[in-house]
Amino acid sequence: MPLARPVASPGIARRLASMCYESLLVLAVLAVLFVLPHLMLGVFAQRMASPAIIQVHCFLVLLVYFVWFWLHGGQTLAMKTWRIRLVSSDGLPLRPGQALLRYLLSWPSVVLGGAGLAWALLDRDGQFLHDRLAGTRLILA
Helix, strand or coil, X not given: CCCCCCCCCCCHHHHHHHHHHHHHHHHHHHHHHHHHHHHHHHHHXXXXXXXXXXXXXXXXXXXXXXXXXXXXXXXCHHHHHCCEEEEECCCCXXXXXXXXXXXXXXXXXXXXXXHHHHHHHCCCCCCCHHHHHHCEEEEEX
């Protein structure tokens, strides 16, 4: 059901705090789903994965984590804590293509000096650049 009336967007401070908390949670996820398999490979096979395989593995682990949570309720664990929800720009739950596009666009948004995050200071709705491009928006849950 689309949003009947405009819903308030969380402030930039709340979103950044959620991102900091998310980084702690993601470190735990990576410790289990990323470091452990590579450690086992090193111990039992006596070899290390190439840097390219390690980077792709990390990228895929994070992709599955974020996209799964966004498609199943619109909130990661940190977003639930900070009462932030991700919806499509029309207020409906995200479609798989939108979630994937948001994930892919968030990388340059964050990695390029946070330019996509700074965009929220200029955006009329206070949304990040990757949200604007993916047709998604963060709202207060």
